[in-house]
Amino acid sequence: MNARKVSSASQLAWQLSLLLSLMVLAGALLGSEGWAVSSLQADIALMTDIRLPRTLGACLAGALLGLAGAVAQGLFRNPLADPYLLGSASGASLGVALGMVMLSQLDVSPWLVRAGVTGMAFMGAWLAVALSLMLSWGVQHTLRLLLAGVVVGVVLGAIASLLLVMYPQIQGSVQSFMLGSTAYVSWSACGLMLSVLIVSGLVSYAASPLLDGLALGESTALSLGLPVKSLRWVLLAVLALCTAAAVAQTGLIAFVGLAAPHLVRARYKGIHGKTLSLSCLMGAVLLGGADLLARGLMAPLELPVGVLTAILGGGYMLYLMRGMSPKSSGGRGGRA
Amino acid sequence: MNANSAVVLSAQHVSVLHDDFKAVNDVSITLRAGEWIALVGPNGAGKSSLLKALAGLTLPSGEVSLLGQPWASWHRRERAQTLAWLGQAEAGQDDLTVYDVAMLGRLPHQSWLASPTEQDKAVVEVALKTVQAWEWRTRSLGQLSGGERQRVLLARALAVQAKVYLMDEPLAGVDVPHQADWLEWVRCLTEQGAAVVSVLHELNLALQADSLWVMAEGRLVHSGLPNDPATHQALSMVFQNRLQWLEWQGDVEGLTRWVALPK
Numbered sequence: 087m088n089a090r091k092v093s094s095a096s097q098l099a100w101q102l103s104l105l106l107s108l109m110v111l112a113g114a115l116l117g118s119e120g121w122a123v124s125s126l127q128a129d130i131a132l133m134t135d136i137r138l139p140r141t142l143g144a145c146l147a148g149a150l151l152g153l154a155g156a157v158a159q160g161l162f163r164n165p166l167a168d169p170y171l172l173g174s175a176s177g178a179s180l181g182v183a184l185g186m187v188m189l190s191q192l193d194v195s196p197w198l199v200r201a202g203v204t205g206m207a208f209m210g211a212w213l214a215v216a217l218s219l220m221l222s223w224g225v226q227h228t229l230r231l232l233l234a235g236v237v238v239g240v241v242l243g244a245i246a247s248l249l250l251v252m253y254p255q256i257q258g259s260v261q262s263f264m265l266g267s268t269a270y271v272s273w274s275a276c277g278l279m280l281s282v283l284i285v286s287g288l289v290s291y292a293a294s295p296l297l298d299g300l301a302l303g304e305s306t307a308l309s310l311g312l313p314v315k316s317l318r319w320v321l322l323a324v325l326a327l328c329t330a331a332a333v334a335q336t337g338l339i340a341f342v343g344l345a346a347p348h349l350v351r352a353r354y355k356g357i358h359g360k361t362l363s364l365s366c367l368m369g370a371v372l373l374g375g376a377d378l379l380a381r382g383l384m385a386p387l388e389l390p391v392g393v394l395t396a397i398l399g400g401g402y403m404l405y406l407m408r409g410m411s412p413k414s415s416g417g418r419g420g421r422a
Numbered sequence: 423m424n425a426n427s428a429v430v431l432s433a434q435h436v437s438v439l440h441d442d443f444k445a446v447n448d449v450s451i452t453l454r455a456g457e458w459i460a461l462v463g464p465n466g467a468g469k470s471s472l473l474k475a476l477a478g479l480t481l482p483s484g485e486v487s488l489l490g491q492p493w494a495s496w497h498r499r500e501r502a503q504t505l506a507w508l509g510q511a512e513a514g515q516d517d518l519t520v521y522d523v524a525m526l527g528r529l530p531h532q533s534w535l536a537s538p539t540e541q542d543k544a545v546v547e548v549a550l551k552t553v554q555a556w557e558w559r560t561r562s563l564g565q566l567s568g569g570e571r572q573r574v575l576l577a578r579a580l581a582v583q584a585k586v587y588l589m590d591e592p593l594a595g596v597d598v599p600h601q602a603d604w605l606e607w608v609r610c611l612t613e614q615g616a617a618v619v620s621v622l623h624e625l626n627l628a629l630q631a632d633s634l635w636v637m638a639e640g641r642l643v644h645s646g647l648p649n650d651p652a653t654h655q656a657l658s659m660v661f662q663n664r665l666q667w668l669e670w671q672g673d674v675e676g677l678t679r680w681v682a683l684p685k
Contacts (some may be wrong), residue, residue, distance in 0.1 A: 292535060298526055301518050301563075302575070305479050305509045311502030311530045355517045355562040359535075 095360045098353050102367035106145060109374040113141025116382060135273075143271025144377035144391065145370040146279040147332040148342050152369020153283070154328040155343030156350070156362045157290055160297035161321050162228055169329040169343035172231070172322075173214035173238030178333040180246040181210020182263045186256035187249060200270060204334045207263070211330035214238050219322070226315065266337035266392020268377045275335045282331040283366070286324045290362050293317045293324075297358035339392050341399020342372050348402075427454040429490070430586050430617045431476060431505075436484035438471045438640075445471035446482065447640035453586070458608050458618045460628035460648075463637035463660055469621045470510065470590050472637065476619070477507045477588045488586065502530035506584035508575055510591050516564025520574050523563060524550050527581025549577040552607060554600075568595035576604070580611075587611065589620040593627065605630060625657065625665070625682040636660055649680060657682065 114137050154169035162171070185206030189199045221234035250257050296317040299307030307314050332339070346369035350361055373391070376398065380391040431453040438446035446468045453459060461469050475482035478493050478501065486493050488505060496504075506527070518526075527549065528542040538546075550556040553573040563571060572595055579587060593601050605627065608618050612632070619635075622628040629648040636644040636656045644656030658665045666685040669678060 295529060295535070298518060298522065299529070301516075302523065302526065302578070303509055305474065305477075305507060306526075306578075308479050309477060309502060309505070309507035309509075310526060311499040313498065351517050355519055357518065357522050361517070 095354050095356060095364065098350070098364055099367060102364070102371055105371050106367065106374060109371065109378060110138075110141050110145065113144070113374065113378055114138045116378065139273045139276050140268055140271050141374065141377060142276050143279065143335060144268040145374040146276060146283060147268070147271075147336040147339065148346070148369040148371070148373025148376075149283055149366040150279060150286070150328040150332040150369070151339060151343040151373065152346035152365040152367070153286060153290060153362060154325050154332070155345075155369070156347040156358070156365035157297075157321050157325045157328075158343070159347050160294075160300065160358050160362075161318065161325070162232060163300055165348065166344070168341075169325065169332075170239070170338075172218040172235035172326070173242060174211035174326065174329045174333060175338050176239040176242035176246065177210040177212070177214025177217075178207040178330070179210070179260065179264055179338070180242045180249070181206035181208070181213075183246045183249040183253075183256060183260050184210070186259050187253050190253070190256060203259070203263070204275075207337075208330045208334035210242075211333050212326055214242055215322070215326040215330075262390070263337040264392075265390035266339040266395070268336050268373075268380075268391050269388065271335055279331055279335060282327055286328050287363070287366060289320060290324045291359055293320050294358040294362055296321065297362075301358075336373075337392060339373060340396040341402070342369050342376075342395055345399050345402050346372055427456050429453065430455050430488070431619075432487050433476060433482075434485040436472070436475055436482045436486060438468070438475050438480055438482045440471070444640050446475060448484075449637075449640075449642045450484075451476075451635065451642065451645070453617050453619060455585070455615050455617055456612045458612050458632045459620070459635055460631035460633075461619055461621045461635045461637065462623075462625060462628045462657065464662075467637040467660070468640040469637050471640075472642075473588050473590050473619065473621055477505060479507070499530050503582065504584055505586045505588065506579045506582035508579040508587070508589040508592050510594065517562055519560055519562050520550065520555055520566070520577075521546065521559040523574050524555075524559075524577045524581050527578040530582060545583060546577075546581050549580040550574075552580060553577045554603070569597050569600065572596050573600060576607075580607070585616055587616060587618045587620075589618065591621050591623065593622065593624060601627060629680055629682065649678060654680065654682075 114133050116137075151169055155167075158167040158169055158171060159165055161167075182203050185203040189202050194202075218231060218234040218238045221237065222231040246260070250260060296307060296312050296314065299310050299312045299314075304314065329343075347361065347365045349372075350364040350368050354361065354364060373395065376391050376394045380389040380394050383389060429452050433449060433451050436446060436449045437444060449472055461473065463469050471480070474480045476486060478486070488496060488501065493501075524546045525538055525542065528538060528545060532538065532542065547556065550559055553576055555570070555574050555577055563574065566574065572592065576589075576592055579589065593604055596604065601624075608620070611618055620631075628634060631648060634644075634646060634648055634653055634657075635642055636653070638660040643660060644653060646653040646656070654667050664685055665682045668681045668683065670681050671678060
């Protein structure tokens with residue numbers, strides 16, 4: 087029995103890995119001139135300096151969001167939880183808006199502006215999560231934490247909007263951030279995201295028995311001898327770090343963190359140690375695929391990848407709602 | 423159950439506060455090895471709160487000791503190996519398989535992130551076969567009915583191989599044949615020396631226990647044998663005298679049992 091279950095998890099892992107490899111290859115070969123493969127004529131520098139880091143960056147950001155989404159859904163025992171639920175998206179937007187306001191006053195190089203804005207987005211996302219934790223007095227009460235996240239998200243979002251009204255010159259840059267884009271991901275950003283992914287992946291795997299225990303309720307998790315409070319802090323740190331790292335590099339990418347764990351669970355049911363890893367791969371495939379579509383659908387015009395994930399994610403949510411029709415909701419098939 | 427059996431769990435003057443409300447008020451109990459106690463009382467009597475306090479899931483005032491040692495002196499893992507908890511079904515993610523859920527019962531015995539040993543697998547197989555869930559061990563929890571799910575959760579508790587089992591409404595949604603099975607499992611556990619405390623709403627099942635603890639308004643109002651008229655009186659009192667008692671010559675010769683029906 088166990089062998090069948092493991093093979094199903096490993097089968098899915100192999101399929102996703104294969105798909106991911108093909109995507110990275112396609113992402114390196116395909117340019118903004120459309121879907122024609124132009125590897126023979128393409129400038130090697132163009133491929134290695136722009137296309138490859140961008141494609142890998144999209145996959146890495148997707149993997150981070152997939153992992154964060156799986157952690158959030160396990161930790162909050164809510165299939166609708168997503169990586170941004172503790173206010174990190176609004177925090178990152180406010181960070182970007184503040185960064186743009188400050189840097190627009192100075193005469194600095196565009197590279198420095200980009201680096202500064204990335205750093206501010208990262209800090210904004212982190213600080214928003216820290217603020218949610220402070221307002222909820224820790225991690226003990228998950229509902230209070232979720233409500234604090236909603237409040238922080240709304241308030242920080244409102245402050246960011248206020249800045250946009252006061253400084254109209256930053257509107258373009260902030261809006262581009264909020265739409266999400268993988269166009270500016272560099273090799274150094276890839277390195278950063280890969281480091282965060284490796285650390286977060288290992289830490290969340292080590293803490294995954296807590297998520298299995300929590301699936302049966304907090305009392306059961308405690309009765310199994312799990313250090314619930316400390317592991318909850320660890321997983322929240324993973325959630326905040328993954329989300330902040332992804333958002334800082336690619337802006338607000340919608341639905342990847344929500345949809346990746348759902349898509350995994352539709353194919354594989356089992357312990358969180360495996361679903362976390364598979365959600366990483368699924369997130370990478372989703373955002374990598376969305377990046378390819380964003381570049382290729384209306385080439386040479388490039389669509390903001392966040393818009394594409396929002397449209398595709400909205401479609402997926404409609405599909406979920408279809409599964410919750412009165413006919414099927416009597417059973418438990420409402421969830422993917 | 424032997425009155426001289428070792429005390430495995432005891433509580434002295436335990437109270438549990440929920441905000442300003444005293445859910446459990448100055449309760450003292452003793453549980454011996456090989457004993458099955460049915461904890462009964464009307465809704466809101468404080469049964470689940472007492473059970474959680476005994477399981478160390480809430481911090482009560484008063485003293486709770488497991489195997490003679492106060493709670494605070496127990497290491498988390500050793501405590502989890504000694505005392506198994508089966509709570510009321512809590513809503514959650516249903517993506518774990520039946521086998522995974524039962525294997526969680528072995529967590530207190532495993533090193534962190536270690537793969538299950540052959541012994542773990544054997545114990546889980548026995549637990550799942552005991553509750554007749556082995557055949558559908560690859561199904562996810564979400565695909566099960568309420569009663570099937572409850573049996574799997576029971577298998578998870580059995581897999582702990584604990585000395586003390588605390589079960590909060592273990593028979594909620596379980597059909598009659600599996601209720602009868604559950605009675606057998608409990609007797610089997612107590613014969614092996616384990617002690618069981620179960621919150622039960624079905625009084626006629628509770629009356630088959632070794633002893634009953636009767637609770638009302640946070641207090642333990644009576645503790646006694648199922649055939650004792652004082653127990654019946656206490657039960658009638660806490661249930662607003664809405665019980666009628668019928669004597670029944672039970673399945674064991676010479677043993678008179680009682681049946682409580684609502685009136």
